[in-house]
Amino acid sequence: MKTMNAVVFCGKDHLRMEDVPRPTAGSGDAIVRITATTICGTDVHIIGGKYPVQPGLILGHEPVGIIDELDKDLEDEFEVGQRVIVGATTPCGQCFYCLNSDHSRCGGALGGWRFGHTINGAWRLTERSTPGWAIRRSSPRGVPAERSACVG
Ligand SMILES: [Zn+2]
Numbered sequence: 001m002k003t004m005n006a007v008v009f010c011g012k013d014h015l016r017m018e019d020v021p022r023p024t025a026g027s028g029d030a031i032v033r034i035t036a037t038t039i040c041g042t043d044v045h046i047i048g049g050k051y052p053v054q055p056g057l058i059l060g061h062e063p064v065g066i067i068d069e070l071d072k073d074l075e076d077e078f079e080v081g082q083r084v085i086v087g088a089t090t091p092c093g094q095c096f097y098c099l100n101s102d103h104s105r106c107g108g109a110l111g112g113w114r115f116g117h118t119i120n121g122a123w124r125l126t127e128r129s130t131p132g133w134a135i136r137r138s139s140p141r142g143v144p145a146e147r148s149a150c151v152g
């Protein structure tokens with residue numbers, strides 16, 4: 001089993017660097033090698049215990065990176081080696097809002113936010129983006145990863 005480093009939330013005011021399994025691409029997935037990600041105000045609230053998140057979760061929800069692996073269903077839209085911005089939300093693709101291209105409203109008030117909230121997030125070397133269309137767009141050429149992350 002391949003592993004990678006990740007920053008894991010262990011409870012209020014407690015983060016730890018851990019070796020975790022590296023994700024693999026399943027149906028509809030893209031595997032993105034993280035090159036930069038933000039420390040959002042929401043993350044600060046999570047660490048401070050003001051926003052409930054289950055201990056053991058990898059935080060982070062605004063990454064940019066490079067596609068390492070890609071399910072064949074996504075090959076028309078993306079390619080391996082492409083620099084991309086991954087959205088903070090992981091919309092379901094099935095609900096009224098998603099079917100009307102209003103992904104940021106998926107799931108109600110939280111707008112489909114799952115990365116670093118209810119599923120493992122981006123404070124790690126590689127992230128599985130499920131579904132792949134949670135990838136928002138190509139990262140603009142000439143814009144450093146640290147700046148592109150602010151667009152996610
Ligand atoms: Zn945020």
Ligand SMILES: [Zn+2]
Pocket residue numbers: 091092093094095096097098106107112
């Ligand atoms: Zn939805």
